Amino acid sequence: xxxxxxxxxxxxxxxxxxxxxxxxxxxxxxxxxxxxxxxxxxxxxxxxxxxxxxxxxxxxxxxxxxxxxxxxxxxxxxxxxxxxxxxxxxxxxxxxxxxxxxxxxxxxxxxxxxxxxxxxxxxxxxxxxxxxxxxxxxxxxxxxxxxxxxxxxxxxxxxxxxxxxxxxxxxxxxxxxxxxxxxxxxxxxxxxxxxxxxxxxxxxxxxxxxxxxxxxxxxxxxxxxxxxxxxxxxxxxxxxxxxxxxxxxxxxxxxxxxxxxxxxxxxxxxxxxxxxxxxxxxxxxxxxxxxxxxxxxxxxxxxxxxxxxxxxxxxxxxxxxxxxxxxxxxxxxxxxxxxxxxxxxxxxxx
Amino acid sequence: xxxxxxxxxxxxxxxxxxxxxxxxxxxxxxxxxxxxxxxxxxxxxxxxxxxxxxxxxxxxxxxxxxxxxxxxxxxxxxxxxxxxxxxxxxxxxxxxxxxxxxxxxxxxxxxxxxxxxxxxxxxxxxxxxxxxxxxxxxxxxxxxxxxxxxxxxxxxxxxxxxxxxxxxxxxxxxxxxxxxxxxxxxxxxxxxxxxxxxxxxxxxxxxxxxxxxxxxxxxxxx
Numbered sequence: 001x002x003x004x005x006x007x008x009x010x011x012x013x014x015x016x017x018x019x020x021x022x023x024x025x026x027x028x029x030x031x032x033x034x035x036x037x038x039x040x041x042x043x044x045x046x047x048x049x050x051x052x053x054x055x056x057x058x059x060x061x062x063x064x065x066x067x068x069x070x071x072x073x074x075x076x077x078x079x080x081x082x083x084x085x086x087x088x089x090x091x092x093x094x095x096x097x098x099x100x101x102x103x104x105x106x107x108x109x110x111x112x113x114x115x116x117x118x119x120x121x122x123x124x125x126x127x128x129x130x131x132x133x134x135x136x137x138x139x140x141x142x143x144x145x146x147x148x149x150x151x152x153x154x155x156x157x158x159x160x161x162x163x164x165x166x167x168x169x170x171x172x173x174x175x176x177x178x179x180x181x182x183x184x185x186x187x188x189x190x191x192x193x194x195x196x197x198x199x200x201x202x203x204x205x206x207x208x209x210x211x212x213x214x215x216x217x218x219x220x221x222x223x224x225x226x227x228x229x230x231x232x233x234x235x236x237x238x239x240x241x242x243x244x245x246x247x248x249x250x251x252x253x254x255x256x257x258x259x260x261x262x263x264x265x266x267x268x269x270x271x272x273x274x275x276x277x278x279x280x281x282x283x284x285x286x287x288x289x290x291x292x293x294x295x296x297x298x299x300x301x302x303x304x305x306x307x308x309x310x311x312x313x314x315x316x317x318x319x320x321x322x323x324x325x326x327x328x329x330x331x332x333x334x335x336x337x338x339x340x341x342x343x344x345x346x347x348x349x350x
Numbered sequence: 351x352x353x354x355x356x357x358x359x360x361x362x363x364x365x366x367x368x369x370x371x372x373x374x375x376x377x378x379x380x381x382x383x384x385x386x387x388x389x390x391x392x393x394x395x396x397x398x399x400x401x402x403x404x405x406x407x408x409x410x411x412x413x414x415x416x417x418x419x420x421x422x423x424x425x426x427x428x429x430x431x432x433x434x435x436x437x438x439x440x441x442x443x444x445x446x447x448x449x450x451x452x453x454x455x456x457x458x459x460x461x462x463x464x465x466x467x468x469x470x471x472x473x474x475x476x477x478x479x480x481x482x483x484x485x486x487x488x489x490x491x492x493x494x495x496x497x498x499x500x501x502x503x504x505x506x507x508x509x510x511x512x513x514x515x516x517x518x519x520x521x522x523x524x525x526x527x528x529x530x531x532x533x534x535x536x537x538x539x540x541x542x543x544x545x546x547x548x549x550x551x552x553x554x555x556x557x558x559x560x561x562x563x564x565x566x567x568x569x570x571x572x
Contacts, residue, residue: 142359145452149365152455155565156372172565179452183534214501218542246533253537316536 003080004073011069015062022058026050079108087115095123130192137186144182148175177313184315188298191322198240198326205244205276205347206232209269212248219256220265231268235276237349239327247323248278250316251343255282258341276349281342286335295333296321351396351466352376356386356412357428358404366399369455370462383407387415390423397465399458400445401428402436410440417444424465428453450522454566460517477512480572482551482559484512491551498550503528507543508551511560511570520567544568 031046079102086099098116102109154160155168190196209232217227255265263283270277287295294300299314317333324331324345335341353375357363360381367377378393380386384406390398402409413425427448429437437448447461477484482493489505491498500508507528511519521540525531529539548560561569 141452142362146359146361146365148452149362149369149455152566153365153368153372156369156456169565176565180534180536184536187533214503215539218546219537219539221546222542242532245531246535249531249535249537249539253535253539313536 004070004077007073008066008070011073012062012066015065015069019054019058019062023050023054026053083108083112083115090119092126095119095126130189133185134189134193134195137182137189140182141179141186144175144179148172148179151175181313181315184313184319185298188315188318188322191326196326198243200238200240202236203239203241203244205235205237205239205278206269208241208244208248209267209278212245212252213267215249216252216256216265216267219253220259223256223259223261223263225256225259225261225263225265227265227267229267231270233269233271235269235271235349237276237327237347239347243323243326247320247345250320251280251345254316254343255280255341258282259284274348276347278345278347279342281340283339284341286337286339286341288337292333292335296331351463352378352393353462354378354380354386354389354393354395354398356380356383356398356404356409357401358382365455366458369459373459373463375462381405383409383412387412390416390421391419395423397462398423398425399428399462400425402440403430410436410443413440413445414443426458426461426465450526453522454518454520456518456563456566457520457523460514464514464517477509479512479515479570480557480559482512484509493551493555500547500550504543504547504550507547508570511568514570516569516571518563518567518569524567540568 027046027050030049034045083099090097096119098119099112101112101116151168151172155165155172160168187196210229213227213229213232220227252265252267259265259282264281265283266279266281268277268279270279291300296317298318301314320343321331324347327347329345329347331346332344333341334344351374353370355363355366355370355377357366357379358381363379363381367379370377378389378395380389381404383404386398386400386404387407390412400409400413404412407415409427413427416423416425424446425444427437427440427445428451429440429448430451440448446465449458449461475486477486482491484491486509489500491500491505491508507524510524510528522534524540525535529535544560544562552558552560557572559570559572561571563569
């Protein structure tokens with residue numbers, strides 16, 4: 001029950017009790033006054049008078065009081081409602097946005113002030129974590145370049161034993177993998193810190209999809225996967241061409257990687273009311289509902305025992321999610337075990 | 351050939367120097383942009399390897415200053431992935447080539463060597479490597495009377511490889527220049543395309559032209 005309803009009920013009870021007290025008082029007073037004239041019919045007459053008074057004066061007063069009470073509680077609690085809806089809008093990205101204060105120094109104003117202080121402290125902590133990852137990923141880059149360079153230099157030595165050469169090459173492969181992870185991490189942490197500026201321009205999504213379709217066919221060939229472009233309707237959105245191509249490659253590459261031999265991939269781009277819908281569906285093992293709920297998490301790769309054979313750094317879908325969000329779109333991942341897995345992206349267009 | 355390497359990260363500069371010296375270049379190293387400008391104006395280098403992010407004065411500004419003084423020394427820019435705008439700015443300012451970071455040292459060496467003989471080869475419309483010819487106007491690839499059916503992307507890949515014959519091309523530079531991706535795609539896209547291209551142009555010929563350099567990339571040569 002809302003505070004407002006509860007308060008109104010209490011208020012109603014108090015009013016009714018006071019009405020009864022007034023009624024009893026009035027009854028006694030009237031019976032006293034009448035006692036000199038008609039001794040016989042006193043109680044009957046007094047009762048009539050009292051009930052008449054209660055009915056015509058008391059009840060309207062109570063109703064008026066109740067309405068007033070309802071209004072007062074509403075007025076008193078309005079700041080709380082406002083506060084609640086303002087708090088609802090807070091998430092880790094806008095912690096700096098302060099809740100509006102009335103400035104009248106009452107309890108609610110004080111509460112807002114305390115709350116604002118708390119979000120600022122939280123924002124500081126978030127900021128420190130973001131900066132830490134940003135610096136960490138940046139600091140990792142140079143040593144990796146140096147290590148790779150030095151390994152390559154060792155490879156160039158003449159009369160290198162074959163086993164030694166193999167060892168150096170496998171180290172280069174590992175460094176390459178590490179570099180990819182660091183790259184993805186840098187991109188995401190930069191995005192978190194708001195350091196990536198997207199170049200928005202009108203982009204023909206259908207052209208990008210067609211291009212990506214051609215690449216997917218080639219990527220899918222070694223596994224003999226059939227790729228189908230079931231729809232590619234002409235649609236233009238305002239977006240960053242590079243990032244959109246990256247998104248498409250990420251998604252289609254996943255559709256190939258997590259597929260099966262002789263599998264299927266279906267790509268469709270449709271122009272619907274007010275938005276463009278890109279859907280990429282693929283056959284394959286699929287994921288459990290628990291995994292499905294977490295696919296956009298960074299470094300989350302689902303069933304590790306099953307996926308360790310698949311190359312990747314576990315950041316692909318996180319990057320895809322960021323790109324979609326940066327374009328004010330939505331992305332949805334739906335998978336049915338051993339059936340179909342589909343990713344649906346929606347972009348608004350003007 | 352005397353080359354100036356401008357790179358603020360000392361260790362990177364040191365192995366670039368070692369690699370170039372190993373190939374017979376004379377190498378000078380600078381760690382700051384302003385020092386590099388002074389050095390380049392005082393000494394006639396045959397080529398400059400120039401990092402974009404530098405203390406003192408950034409690479410693009412060094413390059414612009416050099417060109418403003420009619421200094422036409424060939425410049426190879428090094429740019430971190432994602433710094434597309436800086437790179438475009440660099441090319442507009444008169445850079446001859448660029449290499450995305452992290453680069454493969456073998457590719458860097460090959461490109462520095464190519465800086466010396468820049469010009470004629472890149473502008474030609476008919477490219478030739480051994481018996482393979484590519485007509486960039488008619489979009490036609492031919493080997494001993496056999497014409498190959500290439501997709502647009504395969505054509506661009508072949509053209510890119512043929513424009514630097516005998517030079518190692520790293521995966522990242524192929525991705526950047528053939529696909530125009532400014533990010534690591536995290537896929538084996540390049541390898542799959544190269545495999546397909548190889549099937550087309552090398553299958554049935556004794557002389558193989560498209561070679562893999564493990565851990566580095568690909569090279570088109572006799």
